[in-house]
Amino acid sequence: MRFMILVRANDETEGGVLPTEEDIAAMTKFNEAMVDAGILLAGEGLHPSSNSARVRFSRGETTVIDGPFPTKEVIAGFWIIQVGSKEEAIEWAKRCPARPDEEIELEIRQIYDADDFGEALTPELRAAEERMIQRIAEQHG
Template sequence: MRFMILIKSDADTEAGAMPSEEMLAAMGRYNEELVKAGVMLAGEGLHPSSRGARVRFSGGETTVVDGPFSEAKELVAGFWLIQVKSKEEAIEWVRRIPADPAVEQEIEIRQVFEAEDFGEEFTPELREAEERLRAEVASQQS
């Protein structure tokens, strides 16, 4: 099972504040644990929403809105993508994330859909096309 771990933004991350050297080192050690355990697929921090944009689709039209966006605690500051055996295992990994005890932080865990989750609507032809795309992406990253 794959899980996306979403690190929520706060006023500091939205202001573009960088983590301390100690926090960067702690995150590096945590990432190393994930890699050595064979569960980490990806993990990155994100620039503040002031450097981003939103694209809204409505009534056949698209609208682009540049950041920043309000409600920092509803925004994402970074993520990990991990592969584990259960939601419980994902929770155990999240409990180990280095956190500053002086800062209130919320981390969201969301399971990623797998091909079998889509049922009969995900026909053999659609499944084959998806597998071809994944193989192409993998070859581009080699």
């Protein structure tokens, strides 16, 4: 099972405050533990929402909205991990380093796999998906 662990933004991340050397070292150690366990598929931090935009589709209309956005609605980073259960994902998330003086909230969401779509994912659509995945791998190694 794949899970995305979303790091909720806070005033520091939205203010563009970069992590300290100690913060980076702690996060690197955490990331390396996930790599060593063979579960980390991806993980990145995101720029503040002041550098972002949203594209909204509503009743046939498309609107572009420039950031910043309310902190409670923003993601500051993420990991994608592959583990055996939600409980295992939670255990890894609990190991995320946090300074005693900061507040961090993580959200854990399971990523859909092809089998989750049942009959709606026809053999033709499944083949198209597999071709696309292969092309992405070839493009980005």
